[in-house]
Amino acid sequence: MTAGPVGRTYQDSTPWWPEPPRPREGAPDVIVVVLDDVGFGSLGCYGSEIATPAMDGLAGDGLRYTNFHVTPLCSPTRASLLTGRNHHAVGMSLLSNADSGFPGKRGTVTHRAATIAEVLRETGYNTYALGKWHLAPMDQTSAIGPYDQWPLGRGFDRYYGFLEGISDQYYPELVQDNHRVEPPRTPEEGYHLTEDLVDRAIACISDHKSVGPDKPYFLYLAMGAGHAPHQAPEEYLRRYRGRYDEGWDVIRERRHARQLELGIIPPGTALAPRNDGVHPWAELPEEERAVAARLQEAFAAMLEHTDAHLARLLAHLERIGTRQDTLIVLLSDNGASQEGGRLGNTNSIAYENGDEVSHADNHARLDEIGGPRCHGNYPWGWAQAGNTPLKRYKQNTHAGGVRAPLIVSWPGRVAGGGVRGQFHDVIDVTPTILDIVGAEMPRTYRGLAQLPVHGMSMRYTFTDGATPTRRTTQYFEMYGHRAIWHEGWKAVAYHERGTAYEEDRWELYHLDDDFSECHDLAAERPDVLHELIGRWWSEADRYDVFPLDDRNFAERAAMYHSAASPRRRRSFVLYPEMSRIPGGVTPLIYDRSYRIDAHVRLRAGDEGVLISQGDVNGGHVLYVAGGRLHYEYNHQGTRYRVRGDRDLPPGDRVVSMIFTKTGPRQGVAALAVDGRSAGGKEPITTARYLIGWQGLVLGRDALSPVSWDYPRGFPFTGTIDRVCVELDDDIPDTTHETFD
Structure with a gap:
């Protein structure tokens, strides 16, 4: 409708x-x-014995894809x-923890690649993001931003979740919209992040449908499960006690047989041989088997717990009568x-940090696995079982890293119980959704010319499982591992870190x-292999894969920061009113001398934490207890304690910890x-790249505790004026160091 005439008064104007x-x-609504x-x-529904009835139900009334591929890592x-483009082309070659200084390795998604949320919002959708983000550069996730790569800066109306790539499920570092918030409850009060995220999802949908029942929404729900730490409520952990004592060989063979029975894998599909370093279960010492089984129990419990809360979300859709009009897409971001x-x-x-936790240390924590005191992750043998029947894992470009489950459910529009074998890739999800809702990626968005969409719609597979795939080619690269799929053939090269790429053997x-x-x-077939290798180099050049880089992400994150990054500073003055500083913005104390000076006002009997950084995995904390100053450095669970040798007098004081480097x-x-x-003068062994996942706060140890030597939180009862952190320049030159 065009504007009517506007006169001097409303009587001679047309509204x-x-x-x-x-x-x-x-x-439809889209989740x-x-x-x-x-x-x-x-x-x-993909052959596992883990109880996932809600996800199985989605597959039962929808489609399971068996030839769906992703990148081998989460951020990419x-x-x-979210963009429908290849990850190097948009700037996310690896993780959002580092900018390596090259176009494909910025650790951020270029604004030349609009997200599906940005497009759908302009199409008339409301957009909600919940859970893991891991798409904003970690040194841009503090209270000063910039916020343009946070969820609200990339097209979402609301956000609640965590910005890092990993989260403690009991003590998450939460962000709501553009500010940090504390968890609503403690673990002692029954808190778990998965439950919280589903509560928020139900609340978002209820708000939306109560006010705008005819307006569709897009909900992006990125669970923490099943990334380590594998944590679940005790009742779920108990359900799996003893169920993995038979070991990964037996479980893997059962899953393989079940997959054949379900038609998830073609008849005659071989079970891949054990990956390098995976020993037969029967050959493991009894105590190693006990720890390995307990770690797998925690993963299974976490996945079943997640499924139970997804069931709550689905039940809510049924209750409010919108399930039939909701397209649900469920996938994993990479392999196990x-x-x-090992x-x-x-x-x-x-x-x-490149260190292995000893079996003795693992076994000593056997009863903590799955709970809030432990960040556990299962061994290679269980990871390969998770990828049954495939070889290798997350980070690799063999099938175990890149072939992932995908379920599409849309009642009445997608045939129930179908299995689809067409080759597709994660870049095809956004084009599929846009096809369904009748939207297109714009050629220009907010004044910027947009990259072409690299994916294609999978909608043609919804009604016909026999139609050949419309895809022809897809490349893969991660940490120097390379692969390409082309018209049914795949060439793949496993890369040993630190070796010449010319030495890699292509399969x-x-x-x-x-x-x-x-x-x-x-x-x-050397003719086919030669053609595919050449095609890989061509695709890699086309999508900004170069230069190849096989260094660990922590190593890159410790080295590369833009000139504007707060991590380039050597002097920090922190005030008690500040919100939590995330781990990607904290002072770089690694492998260097530094000092902490806390300017405080003390009364007789005052105690509590002055400054803390980190969590149960590692961190450091300066605090007052029993009238004396204390410092604890938690190095990957080994705790170094320094205790003051005299009482602190009341009054205005500067209390300090001075760390002097004596060697690497x-x-x-x-x-x-x-x-x-x-x-x-206590000797301490320090972290190489990361001290702990969680960030830095003043006046308390609020989330996952750095130390067990004081009550939970242990807020400071005196007055903190400021805390100064000074870093020396004796940090080693690691610009060309290789990770071993």
């Missing part, structure tokens, strides 16, 4: 109202559920999922994780006949009051 944007008639590190063979998959190592581990920071598989990549045809990743810690020695 008009602009038409709001509207999606296609009958456009995209993203699981984390859940391998191809981990859901009940999410970038591709190898990050637990033995599994009970400290996720150790993995990031060749005809996936139409070899689902699990077991029969290498490289020697038999080691030094001594000393305490001081008003510049005078107050004890210490």
Whole structure:
């Protein structure tokens, strides 16, 4: 409707109202559920013994895809999922924890690639994001932003979740919209992040349908499960006690047989041989088996717990009468994780620093696995079972890293119980949804010319499972591992970190006949292999894959920060009124000398935490207790304690901890009051790249505790004026260091 004439008064003017944007008639509500590190063979409807009845129900009234592919890592998959473009092309080659200084490795999603939320919002949808984000550069996630890569800056109307790639399920660092908030309850009060996220999802949908019942919404629900730490309520942990004592060999064979029975894998599909480093279960020492089984129990309990709360969400849709009009897409972001190592581990920071948790340390924490005191991750053997029948894992470009479960449910529009074998990729999800709602990616968005959409709609598969795939080619790359799929063939190269790429051996598989990549045809069909390798280099050049980089993400994150990054500073003055500083913005104290000076006002009997950073995995804390100053450095669970040797006098004081580096990743810690020695000189071994996942706060230890030596939280009862952190320049030059 065009504007009517506007006269001097309303009597000689014609009113008009602009038409709001509207999606296609009958456009559905859309919910995209993203699981984390859940391998191809981990859901009940994909052959697992883990109880996932809600997800199985979605598959029962919808479609299961068996040839669906993702990137081998979380941030890249999410970038591709939300934009419909290849991850290097939008700037997310690896994780959003580092900008390596190259176009494809910015650790952020370029604004030249609008997200589905940005497009749907302009089409007339409301947009909600809940859970894991991991698409904003970590040094841009503090209270000063910038906020343009936070969910609200990328098209979502509301957000509640965590910005990092990993979260403690009992003590999450939560963000609501553009500000940080504390969890609504404690673990002692029954808090768990999965329950909280589903509560928020139900609340968002209820708000939406109560006020705008005819307006559709897009809900992006990115669960923490099943990324480590694997944590679940005790009742769920108890359900799996003893169920994995038979070991990964037996479980993997059962899943393989079940997949054949369900038609999830083609008849005759071989079970891939054990990955390197995975030992037969029967050959493991009894105590190793006990720890490994307990770690798998925690993963299974977490996945079943997640499924139970997804069932709550589905029941809510049924209750309000909108389930029939809701398109639900459920997928995992990559294959099962190898990050637990050969033995599994009970400290996720150790993995990031390149260290293995010893079996003795794991076994000592056996009864803590799955609970709030432990960040556990299962060993390689269980990860391979999670990827049944495939080889390798998350981070790799073999099928175990990139072939993932995908379920599409849309009652009345998608045939129930179908299995689809067409090759598709995560870049195809956004084009599919846009096709359904009648929207298109714009050529220009907010003044910026947009990258072309690299994916295509999968809608043609909804009604016809026999139609050949319309895809022809898809490349893969992660940490130097490379692969390409083209018209049913796949060439793949596993890369050993630190070696020359020319030394990598390319394998060749005809996936139409070899689902699990077991029969290498490289020697038999060198002509096909040569053509595919050349095609990979061409695709890599086209999508900004270069330069290849095989360094660990923590190593990159410790080195590369833009000139504007707060992590480039050596001097910090912190005030008690500040909100939590996330881990990606905290002072870089790693492998260098530093000091902490807390300017405080003390009364007799005052005590509590002055400054804390980190969590149960690792961190450090300066606090007052028993009238004396204390410092604890938690290095991957090994705790170094420094206790003051004299009482603190009341009044205005400067209490200090001075760490002096004495060698690579080691030094001594000393305490001081008003510049005078107050004890210490204790030797400490320090972190290499990461001290802990959680951030820094003043005046308390509010979430996952750094220390067990004081009451939970332990708020400071005196007055903090400010805390100063000074970093020395004796940090090593690691610009060209290789990760070992």
